[in-house]
Amino acid sequence: MRIRENVSLKNYTSYRTGGTARFFAEPSTTEELVECLAWAEKNSIEHFIMGGGCNLLISDQILDHTVIVLSNLNRHILRKHKKIYAGAGVLLDSMIVYTIRSYMTGAENMSGIPGTLGGALAMNAGAFGTEIGMLTDEIELLSADGSVFTVKGADAGFSYRKTLAVEGNIVLGGTFLFEEGDRAESERIRKEILRKRALKQPLEYPSCGSVFKRPEGHYAGELIERCGLKGKRIGGAMVSVKHANFIVNAGGATGSDIKNLIEEVKLIVLKETGVQLEEEVKYLGF
Template sequence: MSHELLVNWQIDVQAYGELQYDVALSQHTTLAVGGNARFYFKPKSIEALQQSLPIIPQDMELFVLGRGSNLLISDNGFDGLILDLGCLQSLAMNQATLRTEAGCRMSKIAQKAASMGYAGLEFMATVPGDLGGGVAMNAGAFGQQVSDTLQHIDIIDRDGNLSILPREQLAMHYRHTVLSHDSIVVSASFLLQEDDANDIRMRMRDMRQQRSQSQPLALPNCGSVFKNPDNDYAARLIEAVGLKGEQRGQAQISEVHANFIVNHGGATANDVLALIRCAQSRVQQQFQIYLEPEVRMLGSMDKENIS
């Protein structure tokens, strides 16, 4: 791309949102790990996103970032454009239908549904991501998941075209949604069940309490690192191979919950990845079970440093 073209799109796109350069992604992930993004763009609205996408060069790699609560980003950063949908905050209910935009925190969505006396999204009170990330991951906990109540999502493709996808087309299952690689989730609708607002709040409170007792929430982390294999728990397997408390640099397999890796301050993506590989290989050796990462990875990792 010529220098002139490179500069022109950057000027044009600023009419639709905030464009930043060389942004530290460690400040945008709950694990507090990751190098810099070359470009970081926050569109003002869904319409602004639609208008800006055709301006961004087609060969620029895009990555949609939510709250960064399920991400391990390379120490080398990302040589493309991070799309931050934090400005998409609309949240409304019409009887049992809740409609929300992608940048809304799941905890806020849970509170809204509870305050209106509608159940089905209580688990969201305990998941620290945004709606877009929740849909992409089919987030869930305490026997609930996004796909239980999701009706449809609105997505925008790389050219800025908006379309509606019903849940049935998303093949959602445990921590999995089929979205084509260039699909940007911009909003979603849920159909909820009427219930007593106080009962719902009590359930959310109990869930939060259980969380704070069983998870290392005081230290930066990315939630469960691995998906639970069929009929078993990743945490049980990791503990059984003696890796609870295992450390690489400033990253550690949590002593509180073995499916969490915590950052004691200054951990690198390579430290975290080394622990991931170590847990996978030990569990494979001892139990012949493959631990599939739940955490998503972005950027190239320096595999030579992994022990």
């Protein structure tokens, strides 16, 4: 497995920002992943695992990590009756298209969610009333000691934007259970979901999707908008004028621009509404 040096991470995140990884690898198989982890341990270099980079903000600095990107890991889909196995590197939206074309239903509401299956399972991604945990039969994981094991979906500890079973482990893939569906109806639902996303979300700008989790009893976007923060900028980072829970790279934003704007939004919303916002986006290097 080839370990590269001094790789820019800008093209590996949906924000199109980020510094340089001192060491970098893109394994395509579980065996290659194990090799990467062993190399990092042998050389006493901290490793960081990332998927499609869709829920991640990376600092602008040189990172003394071995950054391991899993967007190519086990990138295949296998079907057996009502079940589908999809590897961690498969795009969530690609699996949804596959199920629709296979006359299977259940995932259409998540159409358009960016990122990989591995990332979706790690954070229990969801939209419009459907979460990936609802469809998960089993998660295939790699433990810290290098052993492969599976956890039943019912035992995985799925909750809002969190999956307990994944913590401390690496997602290799998952098995999902679907019902037989009407392809034309599933395509209609998917088309409508994609239309709603395009209407309400600033898809024309690089972003991480929703920056903040939904506070109990509130919606983050509504609180931010109520505070008059739509369009607020720091450098190239901007609170979207279309959806206030999106902080976008409006052109030339650095990781620091985005991080500083996130912190300022949190501070103003707490002062004006008394609600403490909590990030969905994860950080590396800050």
